[in-house]
Amino acid sequence: MKKIFALPIFLGELSLGVLKSTGQWGVFSLSALANAVYLRTLWQKILYNIYFIGFKSLNIIVLVAFFTGMVLGLQGHYTLIKFSAEGMLGVAVALSLVRELGPVLTAIMLIGRAGSSISAEIGIMRISEQIDALETMNINPIRYLVTPKVIAGFICFPLLTAIFDCVGILGGYFASTLLSSRSGIFFSKVQSSLMVEDVTGGFIKSFVFAFIVMTISCYCGYYTHQNRDSAGAQGVSNSTTSAVVQSCVYVLIADYIITSFLM
Amino acid sequence: MHEPLIQIQNLTKAFGDRVILDQASLDIHRHKITAIIGKSGVGKSVLVKHIIGLIQPDSGDIIFDGKAYSQITAREFSAIKDRCSYMFQHNALFDSLTVFENIALPLREKYRLPKKEIIGRVQTRIEQLELDEVAHLYPKNISGGMQKRVALARALITNPEIIFFDEPTTGLDPIRKKTVFSMIHRYHEKFNFTAVIITHDIPDIFYIAHTVNIIDHGKIIFSGSPVALDQSDNPELFVYTHGHEMLVDDLTKLLNRIALRQKITTWSTEKSTPMHMVSVEMKGLRKLVDFKGHLLGHVFIKNFAKFLQDKLSADVCAGLFSQEVLVLVARNQDKEWITTTQEQLTDFFTTPGIQQFCQANHLCVQIRGLVGSANTDPLLALKQRLTSRQCV
Numbered sequence: 258m259k260k261i262f263a264l265p266i267f268l269g270e271l272s273l274g275v276l277k278s279t280g281q282w283g284v285f286s287l288s289a290l291a292n293a294v295y296l297r298t299l300w301q302k303i304l305y306n307i308y309f310i311g312f313k314s315l316n317i318i319v320l321v322a323f324f325t326g327m328v329l330g331l332q333g334h335y336t337l338i339k340f341s342a343e344g345m346l347g348v349a350v351a352l353s354l355v356r357e358l359g360p361v362l363t364a365i366m367l368i369g370r371a372g373s374s375i376s377a378e379i380g381i382m383r384i385s386e387q388i389d390a391l392e393t394m395n396i397n398p399i400r401y402l403v404t405p406k407v408i409a410g411f412i413c414f415p416l417l418t419a420i421f422d423c424v425g426i427l428g429g430y431f432a433s434t435l436l437s438s439r440s441g442i443f444f445s446k447v448q449s450s451l452m453v454e455d456v457t458g459g460f461i462k463s464f465v466f467a468f469i470v471m472t473i474s475c476y477c478g479y480y481t482h483q484n485r486d487s488a489g490a491q492g493v494s495n496s497t498t499s500a501v502v503q504s505c506v507y508v509l510i511a512d513y514i515i516t517s518f519l520m
Numbered sequence: 521m522h523e524p525l526i527q528i529q530n531l532t533k534a535f536g537d538r539v540i541l542d543q544a545s546l547d548i549h550r551h552k553i554t555a556i557i558g559k560s561g562v563g564k565s566v567l568v569k570h571i572i573g574l575i576q577p578d579s580g581d582i583i584f585d586g587k588a589y590s591q592i593t594a595r596e597f598s599a600i601k602d603r604c605s606y607m608f609q610h611n612a613l614f615d616s617l618t619v620f621e622n623i624a625l626p627l628r629e630k631y632r633l634p635k636k637e638i639i640g641r642v643q644t645r646i647e648q649l650e651l652d653e654v655a656h657l658y659p660k661n662i663s664g665g666m667q668k669r670v671a672l673a674r675a676l677i678t679n680p681e682i683i684f685f686d687e688p689t690t691g692l693d694p695i696r697k698k699t700v701f702s703m704i705h706r707y708h709e710k711f712n713f714t715a716v717i718i719t720h721d722i723p724d725i726f727y728i729a730h731t732v733n734i735i736d737h738g739k740i741i742f743s744g745s746p747v748a749l750d751q752s753d754n755p756e757l758f759v760y761t762h763g764h765e766m767l768v769d770d771l772t773k774l775l776n777r778i779a780l781r782q783k784i785t786t787w788s789t790e791k792s793t794p795m796h797m798v799s800v801e802m803k804g805l806r807k808l809v810d811f812k813g814h815l816l817g818h819v820f821i822k823n824f825a826k827f828l829q830d831k832l833s834a835d836v837c838a839g840l841f842s843q844e845v846l847v848l849v850a851r852n853q854d855k856e857w858i859t860t861t862q863e864q865l866t867d868f869f870t871t872p873g874i875q876q877f878c879q880a881n882h883l884c885v886q887i888r889g890l891v892g893s894a895n896t897d898p899l900l901a902l903k904q905r906l907t908s909r910q911c912v
Contacts, residue, residue: 393606
C-alpha cells in the first residue's frame with residue numbers, strides 16, 4: 258500500500274519544497290531590493306562589490322569575449338562564404354554578440370567567477386555564526402551582505418556586457434582580417450545593421466541576469482543551514498554548486514523568455 | 521526581590537521529533553549574573569537564543585521588561601535587541617575583518633558615530649582587554665584566548681544593558697578560564713550590566729553567579745543561589761555541584777555523600793534485615809589536604825578504599841560520610857559483623873606503613889560501631905556517635 262502512494266507523496270513533497278523555496282527566494286530578493294533605500298549608507302560596500310564583481314572579472318571577460326568573437330568570425334565566414342555573403346560577417350558577429358551571446362556569456366562567466374564565491378562567502382558566514390552575530394547586533398544581515406552585492410550586480414553586469422560586446426566584435430574583426438582581404442566592410446556593415454533596440458534588448462537581459470545571478474547566489478549561501486542532506490563545509494560546497502547550477506539554468510530560461518518578448 | 525528583567529514562561533521548542541525545551545521557565549534579574557548550567561546538548565544555548573530572537577519558540581512566551589514577545593511589534597523587538605549583546609560560544613568573529621574592525625563593527629553599522637569617536641571607544645576597549653598588539657591582525661592569526669577577548673570587547677563596545685555569554689570559556693586553558701570569569705566579574709562590577717552565562721565550568725561559575733539555573737531534559741530543574749545549590753541534598757543536583765569529585769569516587773569505588781546517605785536511609789527502612797554501621801573518623805585528614813595537598817589525601821583514601829574492596833558486596837557498602845569520616849554499612853544477620861570489621865580495620869591502621877604515615881601526618885583514627893534501629897534516624901545516630909573520642 259505504501260508503495261502505491263510513494264510516488265504521489267514524493268511529488269507532493271517535491272512541489273511543496275519548490276514552492277517554499279521559491280517563496281523564500283522571492284521574499285529574500287524583495288527584501289534585498291527594498292533595502293536599497295539605504296543606498297547612502299551602503300555606498301562603500303557597493304564600491305567594494307563593484308571592484309570584486311566587476312573589476313576583478315574584467316580580464317576573464319575580455320579574454321572570453323575576444324575568443325568568442327574570433328570563433329564567431331571563423332564560423333560565420335565558413336557559413337557565409339557558401340552563399341558568397343562574407344561581407345555580412347560583421348552583421349552576423351555583432352548581432353549574435355549584442356542580442357544574445359554578450360549578455361548570456363557575461364552572465365555565465367560572472368556566475369563562475371563571482372556568483373560561486375559570493376555563495377561560498379555567505380555560506381561560511383552562516384555556518385560560522387557570523388550572520389547570527391549580525392542579527393544579535395541588530396544589524397540587518399540582508400542589508401549588510403546582500404543588498405550591496407545586488408546593486409553592484411546591477412551596475413557591473415551591463416557594463417561588462419558592453420565590454421564583452423565591444424571586445425567580441427573586435428575579435429570577430431580580427432578573425433575576418435585573417436581570413437579575408439575585404440575586412441574593411443566589417444565595421445561599415447556593423448554600423449549600418451546594428452539598431453538601438455538590439456543594444457537595449459541586450460542591456461535588459463543583462464539587468465535581469467544580474468538580478469537572477471546575485472539573488473540566487475546570495476540566497477543559496479544565506480540559507481546554507483537549511484540544507485537537508487549536508488551540513489558544515491559540505492553544506493557550503495553544496496550551496497555553491499547549487500548556486501552555480503540554478504543561476505545558469507534560470508539565466509537560460511530567462512534568456513528565452515526575454516528574447517521571445519523582444520522579437 | 522524586584523520584578524525580573526526577563527521572564528521565560530513555559531518555553532517549548534522541538535527540532536523535528538527531538539524536544540529540546542519542554543515548558544522551560546526561568547527568571548533573569550536586573551544587574552545580576554545568572555548562570556545556566558547543564559549537560560551538553562540539553563538546550564542551554566537554544567534557551568538563550570530565544571531571548572535574542574535567533575530562534576522562535578513552538579509555544580510559550582518571553583516577557584522582557586514587562587513586554588511579552590508575543591505582543592510586541594518588530595520595532596519594539598528591535599529596541600530590545602539594541603539593549604542586548606551576545607558573545608558566541610565560538611566567538612563568531614568576522615574573519616575578513618581585523619580585530620579593530622571587528623570591535624568597531626557595531627558602532628559603525630548601528631550608531632553612525634563620528635570616525636574619531638569610534639576610534640577612541642574601540643581603542644579604550646582594546647587597551648582594557650590588552651589587545652593592543654593584535655589590533656591590526658585578523659582573527660585567524662591570534663590565539664583562542666585572544667579571540668575570546670576580542671569577542672568580549674565586541675560585546676562590551678556598545679555598553680549594553682544585558683550581555684549573554686554562551687560558554688565564554690570553552691576551549692580555554694584553566695588559567696585563561698579563570699581570567700575570563702574574573703574579567704566578566706570585574707566588568708559586571710564596573711558597568712553593572714545584567715549577565716547571563718551559559719557554562720560547564722563548575723564550580724568556578726558559582727563564585728561569580730548570583731543565581732544558578734540547571735537545565736535538564738528540557739526543563740529548569742533548579743533555580744536559586746549557588747549556596748542553596750551547594751547545600752542541596754537532591755541527588756539529581758549532586759552531579760552538578762560535586763561533579764569534580766565523581767572521578768575520585770569512580771577511582772576509589774566509594775559511594776559519594778548523597779549516595780551513602782540514601783543507602784543508609786533505604787536500608788534502615790527495610791526492617792526485615794538489621795543494619796550495622798562502622799564509622800572510621802580520620803581526624804586531621806582535612807589539614808593534610810590543606811597543608812600537604814589534595815593528591816596526598818587522595819592517595820591515602822585510595823589505599824584505604826583498596827583495602828575495603830574485599831569487604832564490599834551487595835549487602836555491604838562504604839562511602840565518605842563527610843570529608844574526614846568514612847562509613848561502612850552492612851545489611852545482614854551477622855551479629856559479629858561490627859566487631860569483626862572493627863578488628864580488621866584496626867589491623868589495617870596498625871600495620872607499620874600506615875601507622876607511620878598517620879603519625880607523620882598527625883592523623884588520628886577513630887573506629888566506631890553502631891547497630892541500626894528502626895526507632896531512630898540512623899543518620900542522626902551516626903552523627904551522635906561520632907562525637908566521642910577514642911583512637912586506635
